[in-house]
Amino acid sequence: MNKVKGLKSKDLLGLKDLSLEEIKLILNTAHSMKEVIARPIPKVPTLLGKHIVTLFYEPSTRTRTSFNMAAKVLSANVTNVALSSSSVAKGETLIDTVKNLEVMGVDCLIIRHSMGGAPQLAARNCNASVINAGDGFNEHPTQGLLDIFTMLEKKKTVKGKKVIIVGDIAHSRVARSNIWGLKKLGAEIVVVGPPTLMPKAIEKLGVKVSYKLDDEIKDADFINVLRIQKERMEKNLFPSIEEYAELFGLNAERMKKAKKDVIVMHPGPINRGVEITSEVADGPYNVILEQVTNGVAVRTAILFLLLGGKTSG
Numbered sequence: 001m002n003k004v005k006g007l008k009s010k011d012l013l014g015l016k017d018l019s020l021e022e023i024k025l026i027l028n029t030a031h032s033m034k035e036v037i038a039r040p041i042p043k044v045p046t047l048l049g050k051h052i053v054t055l056f057y058e059p060s061t062r063t064r065t066s067f068n069m070a071a072k073v074l075s076a077n078v079t080n081v082a083l084s085s086s087s088v089a090k091g092e093t094l095i096d097t098v099k100n101l102e103v104m105g106v107d108c109l110i111i112r113h114s115m116g117g118a119p120q121l122a123a124r125n126c127n128a129s130v131i132n133a134g135d136g137f138n139e140h141p142t143q144g145l146l147d148i149f150t151m152l153e154k155k156k157t158v159k160g161k162k163v164i165i166v167g168d169i170a171h172s173r174v175a176r177s178n179i180w181g182l183k184k185l186g187a188e189i190v191v192v193g194p195p196t197l198m199p200k201a202i203e204k205l206g207v208k209v210s211y212k213l214d215d216e217i218k219d220a221d222f223i224n225v226l227r228i229q230k231e232r233m234e235k236n237l238f239p240s241i242e243e244y245a246e247l248f249g250l251n252a253e254r255m256k257k258a259k260k261d262v263i264v265m266h267p268g269p270i271n272r273g274v275e276i277t278s279e280v281a282d283g284p285y286n287v288i289l290e291q292v293t294n295g296v297a298v299r300t301a302i303l304f305l306l307l308g309g310k311t312s313g
């Protein structure tokens, strides 16, 4: 008899907390969801009657829109709380906001917050499912999963593959979710950036630290370029944009050193001409828009697994 499989928690808060089996379950389910989304009418009734709320305390284009689309593929009702016109603007706490939404009958809260740990706090204070859509510098698990999904589409496996994560590691929740997930799948990870953008003790997560992109690029299978997050920097952490671009930016000249089948990724939004030039961002090695497409399938899979669907296998 087939064993019914699902996620262990009611919430999806980080890749640190997921087992390898749970990561594989989400990725396999995302493959099925990609087929559903490709149908002429991409809609199934699985989550009919479920209520999903997005609560974003920070801006978003990709994550919020793709969660909206994912909810609609599964026939769920989705409400976007606009913080500027909500009672958060009057000083309501996160816990009070979450408790009030819960008693209205919300089944799932998708939360983005500038404070690391905010979705975890919300999850502890309600029975609804909570999905972390990015918390401070901590994690962005759905971005990590869509990045891994895209890598597997391109190279079948990440086991033993060299993944360079380059840029603002210190302020990057995308880097942390990539590291937690990719390590569980057996990838070799090198984080590259200036010392001022490198968090202390990051090597304890099992990654190599490098300050020279040119030394690492030649045998990389994947290069994941991170956005310079000026909005999170309290002081200038590198002398100038020009110097950063010169030392750590991915440009056509630097790409000549890379393998012919290297894959270039970026979570978006891109600072063109800073961490990556337009020539590379739009060039033959890039899968940046494919990452965005895959985000809808991955987020559909997560809503399906958390709110209603069970898979057998």
Ligand code: CP
Pocket: 059, 060, 061, 062, 063, 064, 134, 143, 267, 268, 269
């Ligand atoms: N990558 C990402 O999280 O993009 P958004 O900020 O547009 O959601």
